[in-house]
Amino acid sequence: MTEHVTIEGHSYVVKSDHRDGTALKSQWTVPVPDEHEAFRTSVVNSWHRAGSGWGLHLDQDSVAKLGESARAYGSAADLYVAFFQLGDICHGYPSDPLRSSREIPPAHVQRDWLDRNLLRPATVRKIGRGLRCKP
Template structure:
């Protein structure tokens, strides 16, 4: 299915359970120069969000996700200084189950740091070490 930016996409999570996601043009190559930008394609962005919802890596109206291939974290985007990013953040801004997301810059923005229970889940699944989890929690650089 071809996706279009700034258009609501209904995603079926489980039988009779759906959610809505919008691919925001502000976080794409031609978007806002002060925002982080996805470098993965639309399908990978939607897949990352779907995994976040089904894995319940969500606190309130915020969620965090990863793109993992063969147990290796993949780059998903970059910040305005072209530093590569591997963690996604998803937001339900109006708390009406309509989400959008962007590559999270946990080093520069404390609000982009995933909560401890999400990081622990990633450690338990082998996506990162406990040492890296602790660095992310403190906003310190680490090689994910």
């Protein structure tokens, strides 16, 4: 699956290894249009820094599960934050902060999620500490 689309002026590709059950990769569980929307929302709201972006899957204005952690490292855990790599061709995947601290959203993104009442303060604190959590 190599589907290129243009979203808010960015070329974005859906990577098959994050949708085909590859055990070493986190997996999207939302449909591709919802992946695109999480990326679009990330760009529009400036939820990015230094070539990386963060997004959420919103279902009726509430944050909802967007994926699962890689199964190669134990049983799959629900994931709620997307991590996007920005460049000439952008792509993203469900973020597992237990595997990579670079996927922790920066303070300005966390603050915006709080200001918009997308997540509770306790949830944002957990995200900032690199912990998995539910919204």
